[in-house]
Amino acid sequence: PPGPRIAITAVTQPLPTQPQYTLVDQPLLRDGLRARSGGRIEVTLATHAERNLSGAEIIRLVRAGQAEIGAGTLTTLSGDVPILDGVDLAGLAPDIALARRIADAMTPVANRDLERFGVRIMAMYPFPAQVLFCRAPFASLADLRGRRIRTFGNSLVDFYTALGAQPVSIGFPEVYSALERGVVDCAITGSGSGAAARWPEVSTHISDLAVSWAVAAYVVNLAWYNRQEPAVRALLDETFREIADRQWALGAEATRDGIDCNIGNRAGCRIHSLAARPMTEVKASEADRAEMRRIFEQVVLPGFVRRCGARCGEIYNQVIAPISGVRFGG
Amino acid sequence: MIALVFLLGLLGVVLVAAASGAAALPIAEILMLIGVFVVFFGSGVYIAAVLGALAFLIGFLFSDRPWWNFAGQTLWGPSSNYVLVAVPLFLLMGEILLRAGLSERLYRALNVWLNRLPGGVLHTNIASCAVFSAISGSSVATAATMGSVALPYFQNTAYNPRWVLGSLAAGGALGNLIPPGITFIIYGLITETSVGALYIAALLPALLVTALFLLLILAHGLRHPMEKPPPLPLATRLRALTDLAPTLALILLVLGSIYAGWATPTEAAALGVTGAMAFAALEGRLTFRMLHTSAEAAARNTALLGLIIFGAYLLNYILTTINVPQALAGLIAGLPLPPWAIMLCIIALYFALGTFMEGFSMIITTVPVVFPVVVALGYDPIWFGVVITMMVEIAMISPPDGTVMYVLQGMRPKPGPITDVFLGVTPFLLAYLAAVLLLLVFPGIALWLPGVLA
Amino acid sequence: MILLRAAALLRRGAAGLAALMAWAAGWNYVLCALFVTADILGRNLLGVSSAATVEVTGYMLACGIAWALAHTLACRAHIRVDVLVNRLPLSLRAPLHLLALLLLAGFAAFIAWAGWMLWDESALFDAHDNSALRIPLVLPQGIWTVGLIAFAAMCGVLLLESLLALLVGEPRRLDALLGSRSLQDETEEALQAVAMAKDGRG
Numbered sequence A: 001p002p003g004p005r006i007a008i009t010a011v012t013q014p015l016p017t018q019p020q021y022t023l024v025d026q027p028l029l030r031d032g033l034r035a036r037s038g039g040r041i042e043v044t045l046a047t048h049a050e051r052n053l054s055g056a057e058i059i060r061l062v063r064a065g066q067a068e069i070g071a072g073t074l075t076t077l078s079g080d081v082p083i084l085d086g087v088d089l090a091g092l093a094p095d096i097a098l099a100r101r102i103a104d105a106m107t108p109v110a111n112r113d114l115e116r117f118g119v120r121i122m123a124m125y126p127f128p129a130q131v132l133f134c135r136a137p138f139a140s141l142a143d144l145r146g147r148r149i150r151t152f153g154n155s156l157v158d159f160y161t162a163l164g165a166q167p168v169s170i171g172f173p174e175v176y177s178a179l180e181r182g183v184v185d186c187a188i189t190g191s192g193s194g195a196a197a198r199w200p201e202v203s204t205h206i207s208d209l210a211v212s213w214a215v216a217a218y219v220v221n222l223a224w225y226n227r228q229e230p231a232v233r234a235l236l237d238e239t240f241r242e243i244a245d246r247q248w249a250l251g252a253e254a255t256r257d258g259i260d261c262n263i264g265n266r267a268g269c270r271i272h273s274l275a276a277r278p279m280t281e282v283k284a285s286e287a288d289r290a291e292m293r294r295i296f297e298q299v300v301l302p303g304f305v306r307r308c309g310a311r312c313g314e315i316y317n318q319v320i321a322p323i324s325g326v327r328f329g330g
Numbered sequence B: 001m002i003a004l005v006f007l008l009g010l011l012g013v014v015l016v017a018a019a020s021g022a023a024a025l026p027i028a029e030i031l032m033l034i035g036v037f038v039v040f041f042g043s044g045v046y047i048a049a050v051l052g053a054l055a056f057l058i059g060f061l062f063s064d065r066p067w068w069n070f071a072g073q074t075l076w077g078p079s080s081n082y083v084l085v086a087v088p089l090f091l092l093m094g095e096i097l098l099r100a101g102l103s104e105r106l107y108r109a110l111n112v113w114l115n116r117l118p119g120g121v122l123h124t125n126i127a128s129c130a131v132f133s134a135i136s137g138s139s140v141a142t143a144a145t146m147g148s149v150a151l152p153y154f155q156n157t158a159y160n161p162r163w164v165l166g167s168l169a170a171g172g173a174l175g176n177l178i179p180p181g182i183t184f185i186i187y188g189l190i191t192e193t194s195v196g197a198l199y200i201a202a203l204l205p206a207l208l209v210t211a212l213f214l215l216l217i218l219a220h221g222l223r224h225p226m227e228k229p230p231p232l233p234l235a236t237r238l239r240a241l242t243d244l245a246p247t248l249a250l251i252l253l254v255l256g257s258i259y260a261g262w263a264t265p266t267e268a269a270a271l272g273v274t275g276a277m278a279f280a281a282l283e284g285r286l287t288f289r290m291l292h293t294s295a296e297a298a299a300r301n302t303a304l305l306g307l308i309i310f311g312a313y314l315l316n317y318i319l320t321t322i323n324v325p326q327a328l329a330g331l332i333a334g335l336p337l338p339p340w341a342i343m344l345c346i347i348a349l350y351f352a353l354g355t356f357m358e359g360f361s362m363i364i365t366t367v368p369v370v371f372p373v374v375v376a377l378g379y380d381p382i383w384f385g386v387v388i389t390m391m392v393e394i395a396m397i398s399p400p401d402g403t404v405m406y407v408l409q410g411m412r413p414k415p416g417p418i419t420d421v422f423l424g425v426t427p428f429l430l431a432y433l434a435a436v437l438l439l440l441v442f443p444g445i446a447l448w449l450p451g452v453l454a
Numbered sequence C: 001m002i003l004l005r006a007a008a009l010l011r012r013g014a015a016g017l018a019a020l021m022a023w024a025a026g027w028n029y030v031l032c033a034l035f036v037t038a039d040i041l042g043r044n045l046l047g048v049s050s051a052a053t054v055e056v057t058g059y060m061l062a063c064g065i066a067w068a069l070a071h072t073l074a075c076r077a078h079i080r081v082d083v084l085v086n087r088l089p090l091s092l093r094a095p096l097h098l099l100a101l102l103l104l105a106g107f108a109a110f111i112a113w114a115g116w117m118l119w120d121e122s123a124l125f126d127a128h129d130n131s132a133l134r135i136p137l138v139l140p141q142g143i144w145t146v147g148l149i150a151f152a153a154m155c156g157v158l159l160l161e162s163l164l165a166l167l168v169g170e171p172r173r174l175d176a177l178l179g180s181r182s183l184q185d186e187t188e189e190a191l192q193a194v195a196m197a198k199d200g201r202g
């Protein structure tokens, strides 16, 4: 649509090297918007690291008008908006198709909470599956009893506590040396993020069980969005639909790719970098999946409702339970 | 002086860039900023207020966003950052150890072994600072602690006060380089580098710097021979070694806990404080009053650093909002020079900044910008972490502005001009710079040990 | 004159309060060290961890910094670039001291306002941290903001006394209030510490 130039600042992924940034944000959000608007929309992209942000303040950043568009993982943002944690509970979605259906169903619900604060979610998207990296062998979830595991976010703490493991709180920069020196026995992160942070150098076994997806969201400043002319808003909506499709496809692809890179499978390793010291993949058994579902139902879900309030339990039963098949309160 | 030269250099760069046709450069504004900067520093304002005022000026001149709406978050982020918790903890530990008398025992024990070398007790200054650095991660804490112990030893002696003060300042400047060190922890935080690997990489460079210092004192001692104290019987000297035991126990506790996997580098600082309290209790000196004055001193020194960090982060946020770091990094990376020449430029930049900036705020504000460039040039992040730490240490002993030097000047039993410290530290400063250049030519000095241990 | 004496009294009261706050900040670091030590021991020996050390120690640092700011100002320990100003004659030096303090007071007022706005936003969001303890952010941020406001207030009180002193023609008083700590101050403090070590040995 013709008209005056529109300058947008978008602060999206944590690091400039992440595929979510280089393979989606740069080609679609920055270059795509410029091309389709005939050069009218100019997006300045930046990452959390370049802006010296931790990721927990993204909603406030967009709300305060420091950027028009922001993105961050929901677990991190749930400190400000608790309902967001419900989209990505530990053990909720064992496969990515289910995770997407839950995320899409929750977006309008979450927006009812967010629009009070002047921001709106345009799209939710995943990171590679959050899997466990350990410095000693394990065969099943039961073997994790007694191990010190670096976690983040409340539902993961609940999950590993229920397994008899000991959640430890350590800042991300210190995880590499903590694994190296044995301050922790295991740590959880995205299969691809672990490859990027060179964790195969300091751990030996990697699980393929997707405990959660680090689901994240793009948010816009609502006042700014409403000020745009209808044609521009339509262009933004369409672009974010496309970005979401691309991100979910990337999430599925990067999950397997991350594991392949970590275990030294050169043929399957195309997105991340190949580990010099290959890890051993620990495939989850049916019993493990059943145990994850049991812990989710009996520990993680009640814990979420306790923190978030009874209203969150009702929303869960209305929106998520029909998809996940697990009801809160039986 | 050097600060002035640097500002003039900056001015030159701006003018050259303007002449070469970069029309977008707002020259008038930049000239105004430099002018404001010069006037502020001349009139003796608080450093934090200068940084804050610069942030305001730049924000209102160059940014069209309501950046002040986000200032609370900008200040809360760094001040609640758990990695920086190590700073007050190391300061507290130094205060407790000083008041518990451990620092004095360390000094005396080393002195009976070193005082007959050419250069005499000056060697003890370096050696005791080096040993103390293996417990303390702060250079100011090291200089203050060992300085208050050592300075009384030199009263009514023939030692040249310049060399006494210079060697103590130089010894203090080992505090961060010899593990543990706050600079490594901060660098690790900003760049997501392993702090453990940084500590190992720093061992040989630290030895190199210490050796250069001792050689310098040896040369000075040979040129200005002094009467040696009478030799002590070996038994006495061996017995003196027992005084080293508590220090060694603390080193074992702090560094050992990291390498044994019990604690992260940040947490180890807390173990150091508890260990220092336990040691004081064993000595029967852990009183309420002692702990109270130690805590008050630690709180005061942390607040002093904290206020500067407030100003530095505010300025940093505005600069990133208007994309200055990204542009600057691109500019340096795009220079038509070989990587080593660009690295030399970066080192020169840090040396210039360090003459008038506090080492601490210097890395917080610059490493996020410079690091991606360094990695893009193909330099190892671990190696660069060691180089940066050495530049921070140099900043603390480069006249005219350096906390380590001010602390020592304030503690002199017999007052004298601050130029004594400036002149005394200069040979050591040059030795430190020589070590950085050696590291540039032979990166293996830093990278060999981590490679062997990996 | 009466006004000046009242302002001096006010300043002394504020400095006393600031010292109390700084003591709290200092003991907070002692507690912080003990808390982290307990967490390390618990994790390695007993298999229990608070799973919130990162957050809680971060809050302790923030509040420790904020609560000691005013006392540090009263002790004239905040760093100034005073190489040049100390060489000027008193008649020039006194107004420059005032200018420096004025700038600092402006900065202090701004950070206190920023802290207040942050607290207000956290209250609006009813924000909690992501640690196992789920601490409401208004608690640490509130304590932090109190320290920042105290710092701004200390700046204001000092400003008032300095201004009055300059008006009634007592520039020397300004020097005593704001000038850099003399060699004597710092020497005394260091020697006191060493003396304490010697006392203990008896």
Ligand code: NA
Binding pocket: B132, B133, B134, B135, B136, B137, B138, B174, B175, B176, B177, B178, B179, B180, B181
């Ligand atoms: Na050290």
Ligand code: NA
Binding pocket: B354, B355, B356, B357, B394, B395, B396, B397, B398, B399, B400, B401, B402
């Ligand atoms: Na300096």
